[in-house]
Amino acid sequence: MLERLHEAGLRADHCYMAGIASIGLSFLSWACSRKLESAGIDRADRWGIFIGEWAPTFISLGNALRTYEK
Incomplete structure (x- = not known):
C-alpha cells in the first residue's frame, strides 16, 4: 500500500502538512x-473531535512513508 501511495506522488511531508492542517481545521470547525x-455545544464538540481524529492518522501515515522513503 505504501508503495502505491508513494508512486501516486504522496510523500511524508504531505501527510505531515495534512495532519497539522487537520488540527487547525478541527478548531475552526468547532468554533464555526x-x-x-x-x-x-455538544454538536460543536463532536465536529471538533471528529476532524481532530484525522491528525494522528495523517501523521502515522507520514511516519510510514518516511520509513519507506529511506
Whole structure:
C-alpha cells in the first residue's frame, strides 16, 4: 500500500502538512459550529473531535512513508 501511495506522488511531508492542517481545521470547525449552528455545544464538540481524529492518522501515515522513503 505504501508503495502505491508513494508512486501516486504522496510523500511524508504531505501527510505531515495534512495532519497539522487537520488540527487547525478541527478548531475552526468547532468554533464555526458553535457560533453558526443552533444545535449547541455538544454538536460543536463532536465536529471538533471528529476532524481532530484525522491528525494522528495523517501523521502515522507520514511516519510510514518516511520509513519507506529511506
